[in-house]
Structure formats: structure tokens, C-alpha cells
Amino acid sequence: MDLHFTEAAPAAEEVAAVDRVVSVAANGLKRTYLLPVLHAIQDRVGWISPGALNYASRILEVPPAEAFGVADFYALLSTHPQPPAVAHVCDDIACKIKGADQLCSELEKAHGPEGSSPDGKLTWRRSPCLGTCERAPAALVLVAGERHTEQALASANSEEITATLQGRQISQPALSASVPQMGQPGLTLLRRVGQINPESLDEYRAADGFLALRRAFEMGPAAVVREMTESKLVGRGGAAFPCGQKWQSILSAASPRYLVCNADESEPGTFKDRVLMEGDPYALIESMIIAAFATGCEQGYLYIRGECPLARRRLEHAIRDCRAQSLLGTNILGAGVCFDIELRAGAGAYICGEETALLNSIEGKRGEPRNKPPFPTQVGLFGKPTIIQNVETLLNVLPIIMQGGKAFAAIGTERSTGTKLFCLSGHVAKPGVYEVPFGATLRELLDLAGGISGSGKLQAILVGGAAGSFLGPTDLDTQMTFEGTRAAGTALGSAVVMPFDDTVDLREILLCIASFFRDESCGQCVPCRVGTVRQEEILWRLAAGRPLASRATELVMLKEVGQAMRDASICGLGQTASSAIESALSRFPLFRDREIQAEPGGVER
Amino acid sequence: MSTQSAPDPKIPVPRGPLPILPQSRPARMVEITIDGKPVSVPQGSTLLDAARSIGIDTPTLCFLESLTPVNVCRICVVEVEGMRALVPACSRQAEPGMVVKTDSERVQLSRRLVLELLASSVDVSTAPQLQEYMRRYSARPERFGEPATPAAEGERDAAQPGHHQPPETGAATVAQPVKIDNKLYVRDYGKCILCYKCVEACGVDAQNTFAIAVAGRGFEVRISTEYNTPLTNSACVYCGNCIGVCPTGALMFRSEYEMRQSGTWDESKQTHTDTICPYCGVGCTLTVHVQDEKIVKVTSPLDQEITEGHLCIKGRFGWEWVNQKK
Ligand SMILES: Cc1cc2nc3c(=O)[nH]c(=O)nc-3n(C[C@H](O)[C@H](O)[C@H](O)COP(=O)(O)O)c2cc1C
Ligand code: SF4
Ligand code: SF4
Ligand code: SF4
Ligand code: FES
Ligand code: FES
DSSP states (O other): OOOOOOSOOOOHHHHHHHHHHHTTOOSSOGGGGHHHHHHHHHHHHSSOOHHHHHHHHHHHTOOHHHHHHHHTTOTTSOSSOOOSEEEEEEOSHHHHTTTHHHHHHHHHHHHOSTTOOTTSSEEEEEESOOSOGGGOSEEEEEEOSTTOEEEEEESOOHHHHHHHHTTOOOOOOOGGGTOTTTTOTTOSTTSSTTTSOTTOHHHHHHTTTTHHHHHHHHHOHHHHHHHHHHHTOBOSSSSOOBHHHHHHHHTTSOSOOEEEEEEOOOSTTOOHHHHHHHHOHHHHHHHHHHHHHHHTOSEEEEEEOTTOHHHHHHHHHHHHHHHHTTSSEEEETTTTEEEEEEEEEOOSOGGGGSHHHHHHHHTTSOOOOOOSSSOTTTSOGGGSOEEEEEHHHHHTHHHHHHHOHHHHHTSBOSSSBSEEEEEEOSSBSSOEEEEEETTOBHHHHHHHTTSBOTTSOEEEEEESSTTSEEEOGGGTTOBOSHHHHHHTTOOOTTTEEEEEETTSOHHHHHHHHHHHHHHHOOSOSHHHHHHHHHHHHHHHHHHHTOOSSOHHHHHHHHHHHHHHHHHHOSSHHHHHTTHHHHHHHHHSOTTHHHHHHHTTTSSOO | OOSOOOOOTTSOOOOSOOOOOOOOOOOOEEEEEETTEEEEEETTOBHHHHHHHTTOOOOOSSOOTTSOOOOOSOTTEEEETTOSSOEETTTOBOOTTOEEESSSHHHHHHHHHHHHHHHHHSOOTTOHHHHHHHHHTTOOGGGGOSBOOOOOTTTGGGOOTTOOOOOOSSBOOOOOOOBOOSSSEEEOGGGOOOOOHHHHHHTTTTTOOOOOEEESOGGGOEEEOGGGOOGGGSSOOOOOHHHHHOSSSSEEEHHHHHHHHHTOOOGGGEEEEEEEOSSSTTOOEEEEEEETTEEEEEEOOTTOTTTTTOOOHHHHHTTHHHHHHO
16 A cells, blocks of 8 residues: 655654564454554553554554544554653543542542643643443553553542552452442352352363363264253343344355454443452353354454453463463364463453444444344455454353253243343442342342432432443332333343442432443444433433423424434434433423523523 | 447448357346336346336436445335335335335425435535426425534544534534645545445546545544545545546535635526537547536536546546636
């Protein structure tokens, strides 16, 4: 390609950072290394400078305008000079009700307003949910440099954030703080979490590791797919698509095929995949090998969100271990099976959890969802047939192989089989990840987590995350299955269960959700790009008691914007961006009190 | 200009058997129903093709025959029975048995909202097609409130993805100062509806120059060179093909822009004359727009079979000398 470059030249350390990544990028598909290269530059010098971008574009043969468009898409990359040390402080729903705004004002006192940096060395910014809601409030501290560091702090306080920004290491609570059921009998997916050293392949082996893989190799691919179909397992990433059907559908497709594990978990309130990866990383690799074996994929990608440094380190370690022990590579377990996994880190974009946006992100493009059809199983990664599966979905492959699909299908309910992980946070006494066989009611889940904390009086429950919907105290008998939540007018989504006590101002939570979608829309399609802006504006005016014409006209506009987003958006983000807000408005008498004040002139008072 | 001219008499007519051209297999037909009428279209046709074939005028903004469909504007959405969401007619292929509604209430609402969302955030004063759609769907963008404060120069280019200022009472817009950094054309991104057409025309669909791309995220998405570097320092070769496809006048000849600024632009006084570009052997069609005996801009018909309306810097801008001769 004949490319044109500005005169900006890279610094020596930027060249070294790029070269280190590119030296492993031997194959022909250069552009797929764009995001890893941008990460390397960001980690080394704290921002993506024009010189570094030019150098990366030249090496990877990407037009610099396009490379810039990619860098400028991700919240963790900066295309403007910024201090090397940045604290990303979560002010999303779960953290907001656990003092995030107080934390932010303390940081403002200590270091100046968000984004500013009096000494040029460090700064802080607000962030969407960091996926550690069970230990809210949370922060992620990134320090660029020769030895860059990434630390997730939860619970975070301003002294520790400042200390971390200045280079200190602060030890974090063990996994038991996130898994209250740890060590209890009867767990399946959480069985090993906290019970084995997640960095020891030997301990994993001793805890039944790789038994399922051996059995799968004995059974052969067709039998594995059959068991998957019989298990009636459906995806746990939100869309609830039957897993066996997905695997079956790729068997007749051309080679090469790819397997992608979706570990981008960014739905506000969701942290189950992170806990699994931190606590049982080898199990995810074993599951991926079995899935690849069954569906004939020789290359796998594990796309993990950029804000999970511990899970990423554990997976890097586990992949290295498995390669060294011939559990990944060209002849797995001497059985002639060929499969390897490349770990890719996101860089701060909720939308990259949408499967086709994720594929674009791996390909080195902007994380914009593709139009479907064609579906990834037909035209996926690099245009090839691709299976994409959520972390929790994949981990279910192990019990399915060990017990058989029929036995698995006997657990739970007729339409929701197996066990399910739920993410409980907000006003519950013992927040964390809980595993139960499908069929438990909302009340049972809340009881499991020690009941309502805070004032002790339940006001509302957010189910399924920001893309989910609100239920009220009268809905506690809802069965938390796919069919049960649907009957209650909501959806299981990513299995978020976030109760709020009666002191919480739900209007603030709605504004928080509206702001989230406005920030995280990829901006590609009109209904979502502008609709999320208008939705937030209308809610602001309603919350301030200052409707434009009247409250009634504002609500009509809100409803119409919501319907256009749901009907005409390209992807699930826009299609669900109004769901939680509409459900809250239909259930709770929000904005009514102010209306009475405001409606007579329709103006500010 | 027509590309089918009469055979040149100097070329001999062959006496022997004519060369056999591989026959294209007749396309299989797909039967669908649109607004209650049965329609039969060749396999691979889009719902837009199918609707057009029976005379239904489906609005489009980001679609252009010569560019790869990006299906981002969503104005063309239609309702397909059995589908949860509406689908973009411009890129959704017809499948046997589909039952399509192009004018249901849901369709009308989404189209109206797309127009209202666009016109409440973008200056559409030089987008006649979009204005016509607004009339057709009775769009009332003003109901979203007075426009909020416009961005200062460079402000939108400096936006951080994932962060935004709390809303104002009015409606946020993309209003911002015009980018004027070269003699040939201006970029008024306050008029940009982000149809991606210019990016496609600058990239693989025509020009292969890749001077501009989509940057930013969400409402802060914008068309940009790397780091908003001026065009004069970018890869741009001033073919003006981006101007040719821009549906809103966001990209505009500097001559037109300046005449509009000074109030002398008057389309009623303009004549359009088609001619062949004199510069090289390709033979692109030029449409010369003349006002007061001066060439004020040059376009090329988008349906021109060979070049699809794309030109190079010479055909597009190389007429200064004509004006000077006068
Ligand atoms: C906006 C958006 C965000 C998503 N985020 C995730 C995510 O973080 N993790 C995930 O597994 N699936 C996510 N999904 C769902 C994926 O698109 C896809 O359905 C899923 O990865 C398929 O895997 P599964 O069948 O195993 O659930 C998201 C979907 C949308 C629309
Ligand atoms: S719905 Fe939103 S996130 Fe999805 S493609 Fe459209 S703009 Fe992007
Ligand atoms: S004038 Fe040509 S080269 Fe320049 S930005 Fe437009 S399409 Fe690209
Ligand atoms: S500048 Fe014009 S062609 Fe380019 S995206 Fe904007 S409206 Fe479309
Ligand atoms: S970590 Fe703050 S809301 Fe999830
Ligand atoms: S014309 Fe179909 S989405 Fe724009």
C-alpha cells in the first residue's frame, strides 16, 4: 500500500515498544496487531503520540488516518498527551451507591478536577463499571513507563489510589471476598475457585484438570457436539443462543475456522467471568481446547477486557504453561490435535463485547458492530466461519463432558439447564458471585446473599445490567431462569442482580444508565448515536423539574426515541439502551413530584 | 454522455463465427411480498432493489450504488414479518417468502425519528434530499429544544471517548467552526451526518488514498485525518471524490463556500453543461456549473458507468485557468 505520513517521528522507546510486539507478529495479517501495538505504546509512554502512530502504521501497513480512528475509539488509549499515571475511578451504578461520588470529590481535592494534572505526573478520571462491583467502589490505576504497572483497587479509597499512582503496590483481598460460597459442597463452575493455586498446572491437574479433555478426545468431535446439543446449554453472554446448535452449524463450513472466547465482560454489574478467570484459568483453556476440537478450529482468540489486569496475567501464565506441557500447540496430549490461543486485551469499550464488534477489534479495526446476517458462524473473524462463546458458557463444557449432556439437562428447569452464576452487588449483605442450579427465585438469591443491606428496605432491583430492567419488591417470586425472567417482562442478560434500598434516588441511577449508553455507543448508527444523547437530555430535564414544553411531551419524546433505538439500531446496545429506563418509569412513580411544581409554567423555578 | 456509441466503420465486421462469451447463468428468482404485493427479484437483490422494482420510493442517506453499503443511517429500515427489529432495506437481501412492510407505523416512526435526531443535531440547510424526507415524514426536530452551545474550534477533535459533559437544557449538536485549510475545498463538519460516504470514496471504494477516516466514539464520532492534521499535511490528493458523494454539503468547493458566505451563490442563475474532461484519455464526464460566466464548481454524474462520478484533481479543480482567461 502506498501510504503517506506526516513528518512526526517516533522516540526510541516508542520504536522499541512497537518492535517488541511486532517481532511476534510473523503471519501475514499485520493489521490484527494494531491494538496490541497501541497498547504497547500507551503502556510505555502514556499516550499515542503522532510519531509512534506513524511508526506503527508504517510497520503494520495501516493508513495512519485509520490507525488514528482506531486509537481514538478506546477509552484506555489517549491520543492526547497525558500524565503517565492515571487512575480510572468507577462512578457507575454499584459504586455510586457505595460512595463513588465522595471518592471522586476527595480525589478532586487532592489532585484537581478530573483529567487535570497540576504536576504533570498523575491524574484521575471517572470510569464506567470496572467489573468489581462486589467490592465497590473500584478504581484501576495504570502507570506507564519502562516497567508499567496496572492495579485494580477494590474497595478503593483516595489514599490508596494516590499511593498507587505514585508507584506503590497495594495488596488486594483474596477471591474469597468475591465468592461467599467458596469451598461449599455442590458447586460446579466455582468448585475450584479459591481452592487451588490458579498459577499451578499441577494443582489444576490434581483437581480433575484435563480429565474432560481426555474424555473428549476419546469420544471424538461428533460425539462432543452431540452431548452439547443434548445438554440444552444456551449462551451465558446475554443472547441465550443454544450452544449445540451453534457448534453444529459450523461443521459444514469451510476451513479455516476460528474459536473466539468473549471475555470482554463490561455490562455494568457483571463480574462472574472475571472471577472464573482469576480463580480457575486453566479450566477456561481446557474448555476452549474441547470446543475447538469439536468444531474443527485450529486457532483461538481469547478477548479479555482491558480493565482486568489480574485475570489477564493469570491467563497469560496459564497459556504459557499449557504450551510448555503440550496442552496447546501442534500435537495436544500427543493426540495429533492442533490448537493454540492468542490472548487479546480490549482497551476500554463496552461495545467490544458485542460479538461482531469484538471481531473487528481483533482485526485491528474500530469496534463497530457489523450488520447481521451474515452471522459469525458464516462470515466471522478475518471473514472466516467463527464460533464465539462467553467464558461461563465455555466452562459449562467441562461438566457436560464429564456428566454427559442428558445428566446436565436434568439440572435446572426444562428450558434453562445446568447451574448459573449470578452477580449480586448493590444493597445486599454479602455481595459476590453465586452459583445455583437454574430455578431459584429472586428472593432465594437475595436470601443467599444475606438479604438487603443499607436501610434494609428494598426499593427496586436491577436485573440483567444496564441493558436489563428494573423489578420491584412485588416481583421477588420471579424464577431467575430464561423463561421466568421473560415472563416477568425482563431478561436474564448477564445475570446481574442489583438491589437498591429505599434511600437510593432511582432518578440518579437512571441518569447514570443514560450517561453510560451515551458514552459507550460506538456512534455508528443514527438512532443510537443521537438517541442516547436525547434520552439523557430528556431525563436531565425531567430530573431537574424543567421540562421543555411539559412533562407529558418529554415522556412522549422519551418513548419515541426509545422505540426508534429498539427498532432501528444496528446492534443490541442501541436496541436495549432504553430498556432499564422504560421499565423504571413504568414501575415507579418517578419524576411525578417535581412535575407538580414544574408543570404550571413548564419553566424553571 | 452515453458510453454506447455506434460502431466505428473502420473496424471490420467479423465474417467467421463470433467468439462465444461464457453465458451468465440466469439468476434464480426469489419471491417475496412487499406491502401486500408479490415481487420476484433475482437472488442477491436487496429489499431496496425489490421495493424499487415495484415503484416504492424508499429513502436512503448512507447508501450509494457505487459504494459498499455501510447501513448506518437507518432511514431505509423496513419491517420484515418474524423479525424482532426493523431491517435496513439497503443491505438486507431478499429471502424466499419474506413478508415486508415498507410503510407501517413502526417504519414511519423510526424514519421520522432518524430525521429528527439528525436535524436536531446537524445543520441540514444544504441537504435538499434530507429536507424533502423531513417533509415526507413530518419531522419536527425543534421539539428536542434549542441547540446547545456550539463547540469551539478543535473542541470536538479533542473529545475523550467514554467521557462527556453533563447535558445542557437544549439539544446537543455537532456545530463547530468550518475547517478551511486549503484552496480547493472546505470541510464544514457541523453539517456532517456521518454517512461514511466520503471515507469510503477516499478508501477502497474509489480513491485508495485513505486520507480521512472515522475517529472518536459515540456522539463525538467525526471524520478526521490523523490527529486532525490539516489536509495540506495529510495524504489528501484533492481528487474531490469525497465532495462528490457528500449528501449534505459538509464538503464543499471553496468557490461555492465563499460565494454562499458573501451571498452571491444563486443556483437559479447557474447552467450545467456536460463535457468530456480534456486532461487525459480516460474521458470522464464533467458537469460544469457556471454562474455569471464563471465556473463555480465541477461535478460528475454518479451514474457514469465507468468512473461512477469520481474524478481527479485536474478534472475536479483544474479550471482556474478557464476563469482567468475571461
Ligand atoms: C452491547 C453488547 C455487549 C455485549 N457484551 C458481552 C460481553 O461482555 N460478554 C459476552 O460474553 N457477551 C456479550 N455480548 C453478547 C455477545 O454479542 C454474544 O452474544 C455472546 O458473546 C455469545 O456467546 P454466548 O452464546 O456464549 O453467550 C454483548 C452483546 C451486546 C449487544
Ligand atoms: S446500536 Fe449503537 S453501539 Fe450498536 S452499532 Fe449502532 S451506534 Fe453502534
Ligand atoms: S479530496 Fe480525494 S484524497 Fe482528499 S480526502 Fe477527499 S477523497 Fe480523499
Ligand atoms: S462529510 Fe459528508 S460524506 Fe462525509 S460522512 Fe459527513 S455527510 Fe457523509
Ligand atoms: S465496578 Fe463500579 S459499578 Fe461495577
Ligand atoms: S440507506 Fe440503508 S442504512 Fe442508510
